[in-house]
Amino acid sequence: MNDPQVYARWLDWGTRLSLAVLVAAFLAYVFGLTPAALPLAEMPRFWRLPLERYLALSGSPTGWGWLAMLDKGEYQNLVGVALLGLVTVACYLRVLPGLLARRERLQAAIVAAQVLVLLLAASGLLAGGH
């Protein structure tokens, strides 16, 4: 199997899984099956605010702080969002060994650089949130 086919297979399953988790978490959240940190009826007060003011008033976490609040419905949704953000990293990492084995050094370096950029973005270091 060549690189595009391998990439496509991982992308396909990764995206399906991410969207399934997101939809399931959202339905549980919006139909009140999981408790919410901010009551849904109060959301109109919050969603109109600029980000900094929303964070200050709601006490919502930044960075990966939401992982500590996975008992709340809105943060369970972020599991699906995070998976969507990690699908590309997983696909790139999957094709990297093949490139190295074929000694395609330049392509491998490009793939490695991309993974680093994506992980840096995901880390929260650039966004200043923890």
Add this chain to the structure above:
Amino acid sequence: MEAAAFPWWIWPLALFAVTFLLGIVAVLAGVGGGVLFVPIVGGFFPFHLDFVRGAGLLLALSGALSAGPALLRGGLASLRLAMPLAVVGSITSIGGALLGLALPTSFVQTALGATILAIAALMWRSKKSEHPDGVRPDALGEALHMHGVYHDPASGRDVEWRVHRTAAGFFAFAGIGVLAGMFGLGAGWANVPVFNLLMGVPLKLSVGTSGFLLSVIDTSAAWIYVNRGAVLPIIVAPSIIGVMLGAKIGARLLRVAPAATVRRIVIVLLLLAGARALLKGLGWWN
């Protein structure tokens, strides 16, 4: 009537309905959902633009990731073409996202309006070249192995392709990354002309590779919004579900819908939404 007069659930429901329609129209017009979502939802819904941009990126990302497997399997997206450009685009999209979240909302709203109006003009005027002629491969493109063959199912023949003006392409995708990150637009509207008209990539491969490239560029920027807390599930989830379902209907209508008419409708929608964003940013229509 004030938005606060409605019960909370009206808005996610309305968002689902609007994004469902956007999903249909976006497929028929050959644009990503993000470019319509951000100005329309940002202009006519009570959500702050910070959250709308975060949702727009995730919406565009979901669409690009979902379309990716079929494009790659069909040979209509090239990893070798996209991967080097994606590194540059994703770095600048991070910068764009940070910049967009740091600048005053009125400035971002005004710039968004101007950008959307420019996109509408670009869509109106843009030419396309099915198989660009006179492509003289340059050293950079060759060094990066930006060449190959794809099978065109419509004509039933294999099409050989190469690129030129590779350095200019890198600069263009750097700029596209900034705009994608700053406005949460996705970037298919810009990727395709750069691939096709600037770099000489055949049109079908340009469209397919654009989707793949978008999935990488938008991922980087989306993480900035997630980490800054600018992702509200009550906005993101119904939008993604709506646009994905709409896109499925749109794909079924693709054979019978008048593409040129739909494209004109999209341009009109962009003009209206762009004007609304511009006037809102300038404080003339709040």
